[in-house]
Amino acid sequence: AQTVTQSQPEMSVQEAETVTLSCTYDTSESNYYLFWYKQPPSRQMILVIRQEAYKQQNATENRFSVNFQKAAKSFSLKISDSQLGDTAMYFCAFIGTASKLTFGTGTRLQVTL
């Protein structure tokens, strides 16, 4: 079974600064996808970024980028120029051939003035 670990329960960053959220996972599969989801206070799940395991290039979406280290099974999220609207729970997630999305325990990010 796959496991996803987020070791930072809470993080805080000042507006306009950069923050990195950590995620590690464990799998024996070679073909899989990794995701970062954002859950704001509304509790709507929002896809932030997706990484395909067979792609070496790190995914980037505007202010959001990942550092994907396949050998180390690490998948961190970097948020640049943090904004107050980035305040939310962030979940790292894994999906493999079983087609089930497995979530990490989440990191609560607070962006402050």
Added chain:
Amino acid sequence: GAVVSQHPSRVICKSGTSVKIECRSLDFQATTMFWYRQFPKQSLMLMATSNEGSKATYEQGVEKDKFLINHASLTLSTLTVTSAHPEDSSFYICSARDLRGVGDFQRELFFGSGTQLSVL
């Protein structure tokens, strides 16, 4: 992106009653929908996978007789919490996979807005 509508957004019921939650894919067809449960300040835990036209697949530890899932069409899955008790109080979220596009598990999942169930 595709839209998944989930209703109701909030429901309060008495202990012993049943509650039905609907999950609809509005602009796409979904052969597979997923039901998650989320306790306060915790992660999403997969309860079951809903398959159109067949029986749902439940995760270990989830009571299939308590959480009835019906996926009668390509756009609608329902979760019925039967004989609800206070410990069933939780936030329930559905998600659906768009059939369009290539591949299977890499297709993006779209989430409903969730249902907060409170059992008194």
